[in-house]
Amino acid sequence: MGLVRNTSMSILVLLLCCFCLDSGSALDSITSFQPIKDSDNIISNGSDFKLGFFSVVNSTSRYLRIWYNKKSKPLKDSFGVLTISKDRNLVILDGQKEILWSSNVTNSVANLSAQLLDLGNLVLRESTTGTIVWESFQHPSDTLLQRMKFSTNVRTGDIEQRYWDYEKDDWGIPWNALKSECDVYGICGAFGSCNSQSSPICSCLPGKLTSGCVRRTPSSQCAVVNSSIEAIKMDGFLKLKTMKVPDFADSSPAHEDYCRLQCLENCSRIAYAYDSGTGCMSWTRSLIDIQKFSNGGVDLYIRVAHSELVKIQELPLFKVKKLAKATNNFHLSNKLGQGGFGPIYRGTLSDGQEVAIKRLSKASGQGLQEFMNEVVVISKLQHRNLVRLLGCYVEGEENLLVYEYMPNKSLDAFLFAPHKEKLLDWRKQFNIIEGISRGLLYLHRDSRLRIIHRDLKAGNILLDKELNPKILDFGMAKIFRNNENQANTNRKSDVFSFGVLLLEILSGSRNSSFYHDESMCLLGYAWKLWNVGNIVALIDPVISKPCFEMEILRCIHVGLLCVQEFAKDRPIVSVVISMLKSEIVDLPHPKQPAFTERQIALDTKSSQHTQIKCYVNNVTITMVQGR
Numbered sequence: 001m002g003l004v005r006n007t008s009m010s011i012l013v014l015l016l017c018c019f020c021l022d023s024g025s026a027l028d029s030i031t032s033f034q035p036i037k038d039s040d041n042i043i044s045n046g047s048d049f050k051l052g053f054f055s056v057v058n059s060t061s062r063y064l065r066i067w068y069n070k071k072s073k074p075l076k077d078s079f080g081v082l083t084i085s086k087d088r089n090l091v092i093l094d095g096q097k098e099i100l101w102s103s104n105v106t107n108s109v110a111n112l113s114a115q116l117l118d119l120g121n122l123v124l125r126e127s128t129t130g131t132i133v134w135e136s137f138q139h140p141s142d143t144l145l146q147r148m149k150f151s152t153n154v155r156t157g158d159i160e161q162r163y164w165d166y167e168k169d170d171w172g173i174p175w176n177a178l179k180s181e182c183d184v185y186g187i188c189g190a191f192g193s194c195n196s197q198s199s200p201i202c203s204c205l206p207g208k209l210t211s212g213c214v215r216r217t218p219s220s221q222c223a224v225v226n227s228s229i230e231a232i233k234m235d236g237f238l239k240l241k242t243m244k245v246p247d248f249a250d251s252s253p254a255h256e257d258y259c260r261l262q263c264l265e266n267c268s269r270i271a272y273a274y275d276s277g278t279g280c281m282s283w284t285r286s287l288i289d290i291q292k293f294s295n296g297g298v299d300l301y302i303r304v305a306h307s308e309l310v311k312i313q314e315l316p317l318f319k320v321k322k323l324a325k326a327t328n329n330f331h332l333s334n335k336l337g338q339g340g341f342g343p344i345y346r347g348t349l350s351d352g353q354e355v356a357i358k359r360l361s362k363a364s365g366q367g368l369q370e371f372m373n374e375v376v377v378i379s380k381l382q383h384r385n386l387v388r389l390l391g392c393y394v395e396g397e398e399n400l401l402v403y404e405y406m407p408n409k410s411l412d413a414f415l416f417a418p419h420k421e422k423l424l425d426w427r428k429q430f431n432i433i434e435g436i437s438r439g440l441l442y443l444h445r446d447s448r449l450r451i452i453h454r455d456l457k458a459g460n461i462l463l464d465k466e467l468n469p470k471i472l473d474f475g476m477a478k479i480f481r482n483n484e485n486q487a488n489t490n491r492k493s494d495v496f497s498f499g500v501l502l503l504e505i506l507s508g509s510r511n512s513s514f515y516h517d518e519s520m521c522l523l524g525y526a527w528k529l530w531n532v533g534n535i536v537a538l539i540d541p542v543i544s545k546p547c548f549e550m551e552i553l554r555c556i557h558v559g560l561l562c563v564q565e566f567a568k569d570r571p572i573v574s575v576v577i578s579m580l581k582s583e584i585v586d587l588p589h590p591k592q593p594a595f596t597e598r599q600i601a602l603d604t605k606s607s608q609h610t611q612i613k614c615y616v617n618n619v620t621i622t623m624v625q626g627r
Helices: 228-232 256-265 320-326 367-378 411-415 426-446 484-507 522-531 546-562 573-580
Strands: 009-012 029-031 041-043 050-055 062-064 066-069 081-084 090-093 099-102 112-116 122-126 132-135 160-165 170-176 192-194 202-204 236-244 250-252 271-275 279-283 290-292 298-304 335-339 342-348 354-359 389-395 398-404 450-452 461-463 469-471 478-480 596-601 610-615
Touching: 029 081, 081 112, 236 256, 236 271, 256 271, 256 279, 256 298, 320 342, 320 354, 320 398, 367 389, 367 398, 411 461, 411 484, 426 450, 426 461, 426 469, 426 484, 426 546, 426 573, 450 484, 484 522, 484 546, 484 573, 522 546, 546 573
Parallel strands: 192 290
Antiparallel strands: 009 066, 029 112, 041 050, 050 062, 062 066, 081 090, 090 099, 112 122, 122 132, 160 170, 192 202, 236 290, 236 298, 250 279, 271 279, 271 298, 335 342, 342 354, 354 398, 389 398, 450 478, 461 469, 596 610
C-alpha cells in the first residue's frame, strides 16, 4: 500500500482492517532475544496491522510487509529474519546473515524493542522508558496515515506531497502548498508587495524607496490638529485595492469611518484595512507578506506623508462636488477620450474656466501608480510647451486630475484624420515641431528634475487655440537623480520617439499602421527612399511646396538621425534643436533605423493580401488611434 525507499529497502504499509486477525496469542513486539522468522508475524495490539514475510504473484522472492525489498535485491529464500542488531538497529537479514536493510540510526540505548502500534507505525524504542529512537512514520510513502510526520525543505518555503514512482525511478509530486511564487511567506520583504502578474514580482509600497523599501519621507503630522494649515500637512492614507493584508494585525470592532480616524490620529499606525467580517485591522510593525490579487482581497490603506500623497503644498485641491458639477456629473456628452487609467472629461468651472478632468477608473488595476506618478512629476513642472496641471482630488474611490483645456485636442486628430478636414500648413507644422523639441529639452535639461517622458507620441501632444503644442501624460515618466550615464541612455529613447513623431508629421502617416506597395513600414520606407535618393517622395502633399522643400528635407534628415538603431548614435535634444534651426549646417549621414520587418497575411484565403509590419528594436512606442 505504501512504498518508501531507504537504502535498498522499501516500506509497504498493509491495512488489514477487513481481516479477522487472531490476536489472542500474537505478539506486537520483537527483541534481540525474540526475533521473527519467515513463518512468524507480529500483530498490533488492536489487530489493525500485521507484519510478516510474503511472496508476490509469480515470484519465489520473499518480502516483508511494512518493509519489503526492492526487486533488485529481494530475499532469495524463506530464511529472512527481522531483528535488532548488535549496533542497536532494526535490520533485515537473509539466510546468509547478510544485512539487506537497516534503520541506520546511532544510539547508545542498550535495552531496545521494536513494536507495531495500532496506528500502523513500527517503532524502535527503549523498553524501560519507551523513548523512540526510530519509527516508520518518519519515512512516509505514497499512502498517508494519521500522525505520519512530514519533513520540510526550508530552502524553498514550499510543502510537497511526494511518492516514489518505480516505473520512472523518480519522485512524483501530486500536490504542493504553493500555487505561485508570491505564496512564499514574506518573499518581498518588509513593506514590499508581491504581484505574480508583474515582472519583477516584487515592488515597494507607495512612498517607499526601492533600496530596501524604507519610507522616503518621515511622518510629519499625525496627531489631532486645530489649524487648517496644520491639517494640510497631515499624513494621509493611500488606498491599494484587491490586496492580501499583512500578518500580525491588531483587530478591533470599530466601524470603518472610526477605524480610519483612530489610525490617522495614532502616529504608530502605519496601515489599516476594514472588512465587514473581521472589522478594523491596523498595523504598527513592518508590513510583511503583502500580495496584490487580480480580484478579491480587501482594500489596504498605507500611511503616506502629505508631500508624497498629493504634493499639497504645490498643487491646489478641488472638491469632488465642484468637478462633478463642472462635467454635468461626468456625463457621456462631456467625455473627450479614454486614457490608460480612465476617461477624460471636458468641464466648465463656476468662474467659466474650461478644464479637462482625468478620472481614475474604479475598474483599472494598473492606473493608480501612474496616476500618483503624474501628480508628483507634473506638479514640479512649468513650461509653455507642457500641459499645465491645475489641481487634483485624491480621496477614497475618487482620484481626479484637473488640466487646462485644449480646444484643438491632440495632434493626431490633425495628422491622421481620414479626410483631414483640419489641415496644418508647413509653418504651423514647423512651429509644432519646434515647440515639442523645446518641451522635451526642458524635461531633459532645464527643469528642476531630470525627467524622461517615455511615452511621447502624437496622441500625447495637445494643441491650444493658437495651435501651440503642449506635451501631456506623465504617467510613464521617470525621474533621474544620480546616474548620469543611465539618464543619457534613457533620454535617447525619448529622442527616438521624437524622431518617429517627426517623420509622422512630415509624411502625414502613422508609423504603427503604415502600409505601402513596396511593403515597408514608415521608418523602413523612409530609409529606402533615403538610400535611393528619393526622400522627397516621403513628404505629405499637404505641405509639399517647392519653397519649403529644403527646410522639410532637413527635418526628415534630423528625423532619421533620431531613429538610428543604437542610442549612442542619436543626437541629444539640444543638438536636435540646433539642427532644426540650421545652427548646425553640416548634418552627419544617418545610419539604419531601429526597425525589423515581418510579413503578416491579412487574408488567409489569398496569398496576395499581405502586409509588412514594422517592429522597433529595444524601444517601446504605444500608439492610440485619434478620436
